[in-house]
Amino acid sequence: MFSRSKNPAPLPPGPKGIPIVGNILDMPSEREWITFADWGAQYGGISSVTLMGQTMIIVNSTEVMEELDKKGSLYSDRPRLEMGGELVGYSKTLVLVPYGNRFRNYRRHVSKLIGSNNAMAQFMPMEELETHKFLKRVLADPNPDELSQHLRKTSGSIIMKLIYGIEVQEKRDPFVELIEHANDNFSLATKPGAFLVDVFPSLRYIPPGFPGGGFHALAAKWAKAFNDMVEVPYSYAKEMIANGTAPVSFVSTSLEDEAKLTPEEIFEIKHTAASVYGAGADTTVSDQYAFFLAMIRHPEVLKKAQAEIDSVVGNDRLPSFSDRENLPYVNAVVTEALRWNSVAPTGVPHRAMDDGVIAGYFIPKGSIIITNLWYMLNDPSIYPDPFKFDPERHISTSDKPAQRDPRTICFGFGRRICPGLHLAEASLWILIAMSLAVFDIKPAFDEEGKLIIPEHELTGGTISHPKPFKCSIKPRSEKAVSLISAELSR
Ligand code: HEM
Structure with a gap:
């Protein structure tokens, strides 16, 4: 578009840095959203740093994000990540695939499947059934250390059904274990600054046994887990199709005319499937887990939401999606869970595909753009008293x-x-509504009989979760127990 020398605009301001390596020493190694927010306070809604010649733009302002959004076609590529993307394989999935034809085809597949509330409607009964199973799991095993596992199982089950038509097993399910394993790896492999090979891509040519080549062994291990995540459930879904036992799912529908599909189309279906299951299973769980934490910290919210459910839904049945529009306070609890707990505190990095100007500053082609979503969701000028749920x-x-x-x-x-x-919203909504209807969620007691009120702290990584906490989850009444124990009639 224009070259830097001709461009009148300066780069966004930022910490000064040192020759050659630039701002490498300024880069945080954990809770990067806090450091980025400090830069926002010091330099404004858009700032920049340079890492070994690579420009990185940090956005702390919703206005700047809106401008980037409007110029979406210029700012919708992903950076090339040597470790997580190329060596492990995640650049084959939607979340890291470069902007282009494959990207558009992946998005088209996902949008057809779940891109609107209309498209989602066909999955609502399944969401309700799976969430009812969550209630049963908690009733059977209310140990707070298991809560996050119960949530993961529920989320994994919903996605596995939707994508592959696979019914997961109640105890250790091999497919869900694959997802969790690969998801953990994704978060670790793509953590900004975690691997030097992301900063110096030529390091990938260091042979595995040589000093500094240790990352190869880890990459190979993670690449195997990635490959299993793509291939194993897909092959199983194909087996079910061949046996005539496949329920309707993304894979079964997409492969209806398999003979007519090109190898690239099959590749895209297979990797779209893995993308949804990789990006969808772990994320919603973070907000669902945070909801339980929020209820312990804010009993007044729990009471008010339960009172709304009692008066609108009554106590003779569980809430269903058909109640959604009649439960404004519960809806607000869901919206607040999305704000209060940042699932992706610094978003997923974008890459500028050409030179451009944003907020009056020059954004060179190839810049990596990080949006500090955590700060925007906790900006006191938008959300006064932001840490309050x-x-x-x-x-x-x-x-x-x-x-x-x-x-x-x-x-x-x-x-x-x-x-x-x-x-994400549907899964969060039904889980919150059903849990409020039947459970009391309270703080646990410590050994001295004092209430434990846990803090809301986030784990690191691209996808973040509240740190584990103790709580007490008990059915609200005998009636609640019978609603949980009965089969759901839908
Ligand atoms: C509360 C739950 C969720 C939150 C907060 C969330 C948030 C995000 C964010 C911030 C991004 C990056 C957007 C960007 O680059 O600007 C993203 C990307 C993505 N999300 Fe979600 N997500 C959630 C749940 C889900 C679910 C349930 C699915 C599964 C269907 C999903 C699938 C994806 C995919 C495939 C991408 C990559 C898109 C691309 O690169 O084009 N997410 N999500």
Whole structure:
């Protein structure tokens, strides 16, 4: 478009750095969203650093993110990540695939499957059934150390059914174990600054046995896990199709005319499937887990939401998606969970495909763009008292408008905006509504009989979770027990 020498705009401001390596020493190794927010306070909504000649743009402002969103076609590529992308293999999945034809085909597949509430409608009964199983799991084993496992199992089951038509086993399911394993690896492999080979791509040519080549062994191990995640459930779904036992799923529908598909089309179906299951299983779980934490910290919210359910749904049945529009406070709890807990605190990095100007600053081609979603979701000028879990902020009244809808932030921007947002919201909603209907969620007691009120702290990595916490989850009444124990009639 234009070259830097002709461009009148300066680079966004930022910490000064030192010759050659630039700002490498300024880069945080953990909780990077806090350091990035400090830069925002010091330099404004858009700042920049240079890492070995690579420009990195840090965005702390929703206005700047909106401008990037409007110019989406220029800012929707992904950086090439040597470790997670190339060596492990995640550049074959939607989340890291370069902008281009394959990217567009992946997105088309996902959008057809779950890209609107209409498309999602066919999966609502399945979501309700799977979430009911979650209630049964918690009733059978309310140990708080198992809560996150129960959530993962539920989320894994929903995605496995939707994508492959696979019914997961109640105890250790081999497919769910594959997802979890590969997801953990993704988070570790793509953590900014974790691998020197991402900063110096030529390091990938160091042979494995040589000093500095240790990452190869890890990459090979993770690549095997990645490959299993792509191939194993896909082959199983194909076996079911061949036996005539396959339920309707993304894979079964996509392979209806398999004989007519090209190898590239088959590759795309297989990797779209793995992308959805990789990106969707772990993310929603983070907000669902955070919801339980929020209820311990804010019993007044729990009470108010339960009162709404009791009056609208009653106690003779569980809430269903058909109640959604009649439960404004529960809806606000869901929206607040999306704001309060940052699943992807620094989003997923984008890459500028050409020179451009944003907010009056020069953004050179190839710049990596990091959006500090955590800060935007906790910006006190948008969300006063941001660390408080307060659903009221999403409800407008005659004397105050609702605060900014966090869904315009937490799912990212441009052509890379999260394609699973309708599924994410639906899964979060039904789990919150059903759990509120039947469980009391309270703090646990320590050995001295004092209540434990856990802090909300996030783990590191691209996908973040609340750190584990103790709580007490008990059925609200005998009636609640019978609703959980009965079969769900839908
Ligand atoms: C609360 C739950 C979720 C949150 C907060 C979330 C957030 C995000 C964010 C911030 C991004 C990066 C957007 C960007 O690059 O600007 C993203 C990408 C993505 N999400 Fe989600 N997500 C959630 C759930 C899901 C679910 C359930 C699915 C599964 C269907 C999913 C599938 C994806 C995929 C495939 C991408 C990559 C898109 C691309 O690179 O084009 N996400 N998500």
